[in-house]
Amino acid sequence: MKRVAIIGGGITGLTAAFRLQQQGIPATLFEATNRVGGVIQTVRDGEYLAECGPNTILETSPLIGEMIADLGLEGRRIYSSEQAENRYIVRNKRPVSLPNSPLSFLATSLFSLRAKARLMAEPFIRRAPADEEESLAKFVRRRIGSEFLDYAINPFVAGVYAGSPETLSVREAFPKLHALEQRYGSLILGQILGGRARKREGGVSKKNALKFSFDQGLGTLTDTLGQRLKKQIRTDQAIREINRQNDSWSLGQAEEYSGVLLALPAFRMAELQLTCESKPVSLAMLGDIHYAPVASVVLGFYRQDVEHSLDGFGALNPEVEQLHSLGTIFSSSLFPGRAPLGQVLLTSYIGGLRAPHLVSKTPDELCELVMADLKTVLGVNGKSTYRHVFIHRRAIPQYDIGYGRFKTFMNDLEKSVSGLFFAGHCCDGVSLMDSIASGHEAAGRIANHLKKTD
């Protein structure tokens, strides 16, 4: 059996390589940098533990539990503390608990009486035509009103996409929301009826899913995958060309492969020189998938220098509040072992589509901007005891209006070019769980392809 080439050593490529290894299918993984993990990068600095990229995995599918068991990592997984269910949204520069029950919704000061009354009308709003592609902002204004857009959806979208509801496509970026309207005619009715259906099928909603990391951060997962795949991984190998000739693939080197998986950011896929039977096939259009830049600013403080109780997951900053940062995760409240005793660790994100220019600032300037927000919102008074800044110039792909053409392009190429596969955050969803599922499913498609062609 010929080997398979996997290009990209982020969580998507690693998952695919691991699943193929388990099935006895030989694969070589090529990674451009000197380490695997992609945007997942944990930095242990004495008693501080900083995440440069993602912080938590949301367990919305059994796939991740299975992989953790197969890797022998069950004992090292840590679920976030119960208080992480509490989330704050900033209103009038103060953090307000996001309501999590009908009663707390009625009592909350996060939304005005008018906004609450407007929500009650939601089941009576007509659904949009199925073929109309709406922005998330237009969808939310139409169904539940502009105050929910400003104080619920806008900060939420900053937290997930670092993006803008004005440009994200509701159908592409939030397909479940779109489907609720199309299927039930109402988000509220859909939540109730859809929840019952999900229960019957054994699925878990994002709201109810558990969040976790590992004792040494998310890097534990990618480092362990890296160790398991050690002999198959080639780091410092940026692939530039891919050629298919007579059912055989090569990457500008002597080795031949029976298939190639692209598990790369879209802007890197776009740069690849692909030829099929000596004819060039351009991937350049994938370079038009827009990425939001994000800087993560991790700061440590003495506990007594922070007025807020930090009893939650974190606080998100709506754009209308005009703060510098997108929000802050209370990292040391979520998981133990993130800061020395008597100190706390806070992870703030800055930039995004709201203020992309900010990621060009120096780490000192970024820390200053974040410190100003932390002082206003959480009452942080003292100096930081620890800091780590990491800048992602192209962090998260935006599933904007018109994104569907990119997805169709990748799907069509996979169908028409035998042995070429696509996976990862630019095609199957932007969360870690999406990337893990994407790598897992790509391994399944590759295994089927090999069965057919052997």
Ligand SMILES: Cc1cc2nc3c(=O)[nH]c(=O)nc-3n(C[C@H](O)[C@H](O)[C@H](O)COP(=O)(O)OP(=O)(O)OC[C@H]3O[C@@H](n4cnc5c(N)ncnc54)[C@H](O)[C@@H]3O)c2cc1C
């Ligand atoms: C700041 C930030 C915070 C996030 N927070 C969360 C969170 O808390 N929870 C969550 O669920 N998700 C979060 N996400 C999203 C999630 O981390 C990503 O969607 C996921 O990790 C993407 O994995 P990937 O393997 O598809 O891509 P990547 O991690 O980008 O990996 C792609 C790999 O390909 C390599 N590569 C590039 N070009 C080449 C080439 N030519 N040849 C070989 N290799 C190449 C790169 O070096 C990289 O290692 C966050 C993302 C960011 C950026």
